[in-house]
Amino acid sequence: MTTPGTVVKRAPRVAAIFLGALILAAIFAPVLAPYATDALDLANRRAAPSLAHWFGTDELGRDVLTRVLFGARVSLAIGLLSALVSVAFGVALGAMAGYSGRRMDDLIMRGTDAVLAIPRLPLLMLAAAVLQPGVPALILLVAAVGWMETARVARAEVRAIAARDFVQGARAIGATPLRVVLRHVLPGVIPAASVATTLAIGRGILLESTMSFFGVGVQPPAASWGNMLYQAQTTMTSEPWLAIFPGLCILTTVLACNAVGDVLSPFDPERTA
Amino acid sequence: MIRLILRRLAQAVPLLLVISAIVFALLHAVPGGPLAAYLENPNVRPADIARLREAYGLDRPLLVQYGSWLAAFLRGDWGMSFADGRPVLTRMLERLPATVELAGVAGLVALLLAVAVAVGSAVNRTFDRAASAVAVAGISLPVFWFGLLLQLLLAHRLGWLPSSGRTTFGDSSLGDRLSHLVLPVLVLAFVQAAAWSRYLRRALREVLARPFIRAARTRGIAERDILLRHALPNALGPFVTVVLLDAAMLASGAVVTESVFAWPGIGSLFTEALGKRDYPVLMAFLMLGAAAVVLLNLLADVVVAAIDPRLRESA
Numbered sequence: 378m379t380t381p382g383t384v385v386k387r388a389p390r391v392a393a394i395f396l397g398a399l400i401l402a403a404i405f406a407p408v409l410a411p412y413a414t415d416a417l418d419l420a421n422r423r424a425a426p427s428l429a430h431w432f433g434t435d436e437l438g439r440d441v442l443t444r445v446l447f448g449a450r451v452s453l454a455i456g457l458l459s460a461l462v463s464v465a466f467g468v469a470l471g472a473m474a475g476y477s478g479r480r481m482d483d484l485i486m487r488g489t490d491a492v493l494a495i496p497r498l499p500l501l502m503l504a505a506a507v508l509q510p511g512v513p514a515l516i517l518l519v520a521a522v523g524w525m526e527t528a529r530v531a532r533a534e535v536r537a538i539a540a541r542d543f544v545q546g547a548r549a550i551g552a553t554p555l556r557v558v559l560r561h562v563l564p565g566v567i568p569a570a571s572v573a574t575t576l577a578i579g580r581g582i583l584l585e586s587t588m589s590f591f592g593v594g595v596q597p598p599a600a601s602w603g604n605m606l607y608q609a610q611t612t613m614t615s616e617p618w619l620a621i622f623p624g625l626c627i628l629t630t631v632l633a634c635n636a637v638g639d640v641l642s643p644f645d646p647e648r649t650a
Numbered sequence: 651m652i653r654l655i656l657r658r659l660a661q662a663v664p665l666l667l668v669i670s671a672i673v674f675a676l677l678h679a680v681p682g683g684p685l686a687a688y689l690e691n692p693n694v695r696p697a698d699i700a701r702l703r704e705a706y707g708l709d710r711p712l713l714v715q716y717g718s719w720l721a722a723f724l725r726g727d728w729g730m731s732f733a734d735g736r737p738v739l740t741r742m743l744e745r746l747p748a749t750v751e752l753a754g755v756a757g758l759v760a761l762l763l764a765v766a767v768a769v770g771s772a773v774n775r776t777f778d779r780a781a782s783a784v785a786v787a788g789i790s791l792p793v794f795w796f797g798l799l800l801q802l803l804l805a806h807r808l809g810w811l812p813s814s815g816r817t818t819f820g821d822s823s824l825g826d827r828l829s830h831l832v833l834p835v836l837v838l839a840f841v842q843a844a845a846w847s848r849y850l851r852r853a854l855r856e857v858l859a860r861p862f863i864r865a866a867r868t869r870g871i872a873e874r875d876i877l878l879r880h881a882l883p884n885a886l887g888p889f890v891t892v893v894l895l896d897a898a899m900l901a902s903g904a905v906v907t908e909s910v911f912a913w914p915g916i917g918s919l920f921t922e923a924l925g926k927r928d929y930p931v932l933m934a935f936l937m938l939g940a941a942a943v944v945l946l947n948l949l950a951d952v953v954v955a956a957i958d959p960r961l962r963e964s965a
Contacts, residue, residue: 388783392910403861404796487664487665487668487867488668489670489894490665491665491668491669492672492944493943494665494669494940494944494947495672495673495936495938495940496902496905496939496943497902497907498900498902498906499920499932499935499939500919500936502905502921502924503676503932503936504676506927506932507676507679507680508923510743529907531682533893548917577656577788583790583792586792586795587792587794587906589795590792590795591909591921591924592925594922605794606792606795606798610798613798613801613802613806614802614806617653617802619798620795620798621799624792624795624798627792627795628787628790628791628792628795630793631792631883632786632787632790635786635789635790636786639786644770
């Protein structure tokens with residue numbers, strides 16, 4: 378029987394399957410998309426959703442479903458890669474802070490506090506406005522404002538693990554600090570790092586969409602879910618489908634990431650300070 | 651208590667110095683430096699640029715420039731806006747009341763909502779499941795898109811509320827101002843309440859699992875009193891910290907919400923300045939935002955120590 382309880386229990390699995398399907402859809406976008414990316418159908422501009430154009434068409438007669446599929450490539454790539462970069466950086470810094478001496482620890486953690494205190498989104502928007510990045514640089518920028526929480530979590534984990542007997546043992550038999558960290562300490566950080574990665578994917582997608590919405594993210598003619606919304610906001614009252622479908626994609630994808638992250642997380646996902 | 655405040659202040663100063671260095675470095679990472687806006691302008695001759703560089707002292711070593719920039723910033727001299735030539739401080743101050751109004755009302759609504767939802771979740775399992783699902787959706791929402799949808803539905807389609815601005819031109823009645831507040835407050839408060847209710851719900855569950863709650867039950871205290879008088883105050887302690895820290899983070903939320911609803915606050919000043927590459931305004935915004943975060947951090951430590959004696963020792 379399907380009670381609300383079983384729905385909640387199944388939600389993470391459904392979310393994981395959804396994310397997998399979405400990634401496949403993005404990879405195979407050229408095969409799946411009903412139209413060519415920039416095929417203009419000038420007789421069929423601003424068409425409402427129909428059987429020929431499931432998500433409607435935009436002001437140039439481009440198929441919105443096709444653009445959403447290709448936009449998924451950009452948005453997901455930014456989310457996934459920025460999450461990997463930021464978590465790798467965060468874990469590396471956190472491990473250094475947690476395993477090196479007191480002074481290194483203080484230096485790194487005060488630096489982390491400083492970056493954490495600058496409002497994330499305005500900082501990112503300003504940096505993007507100044508540097509006018511392409512997609513690869515955008516990935517690095519999004520990662521650059523997302524490593525701080527991971528660094529804190531990783532530092533706490535590393536300190537806890539480093540105090541355990543098996544680590545002391547490894548040090549006693551003369552393993553170098555680098556070997557101790559890589560072989561004995563870091564594997565214990567993997568669970569926390571995977572939670573951080575899932576949540577960072579969702580956050581990265583949100584940040585990209587917000588930046589693109591304000592015109593400082595992914596630049597047209599390339600499609601991302603965020604810049605489709607940027608283009609949609611002026612004509613939203615007459616062609617709401619242009620705004621609804623890309624937004625729904627962002628919402629469901631980020632929701633799925635957060636649902637998966639919640640399940641993986643044995644500790645508080647939002648506040649790790 | 652005074653020692654705690656002094657110690658925290660002593661920690662805040664180096665933190666603010668590091669932040670100011672980051673912000674200053676950003677300004678100089680701009681291609682063309684702080685005069686980028688003039689470099690792109692064909693009407694400004696190279697000779698004028700050289701003159702401006704000298705006038706602004708941009709030919710001096712970076713460290714000297716940083717020192718004089720910081721000194722001027724502390725004196726309240728935040729430079730002139732590129733957009734209209736007026737002092738940055740003046741422009742920010744005239745936008746401040748609108749942001750305080752919006753963020754204040756939204757913060758209050760979010761707070762009440764979060765407490766109500768967390769208490770409701772502790773009482774009823776079905777409500778808990780529904781509320782948790784809504785809250786996850788709330789933290790996953792692209793804020794600007796949520797704002798656009800509400801604008802589309804409630805303002806354009808149904809015509810119940812004004813779609814943007816703080817007042818209707820020529821109408822300064824209270825009703826008009828309140829009706830303009832509804833949509834932006836709804837967006838900002840919903841997103842914030844989603845995050846806060848998740849946190850408070852978790853804190854409340856942890857407290858409810860502690861032995862003193864079972865002891866209260868065995869003493870025959872009513873379930874309602876246990877929840878509201880024994881459990882809730884204990885969960886609110888750490889929650890206060892979270893609320894105060896997020897109060898500063900409303901700065902990020904305000905940028906998006908104010909811009910979508912054309913709310914004339916500091917957040918929309920930021921996006922306007924972004925479009926015009928008005929660096930002095932952007933820098934001042936980042937510095938102010940960071941300073942607010944650091945100061946609220948400090949305030950949070952003090953408030954928590956004041957209301958929860960257990961934390962006074964460890965602080």
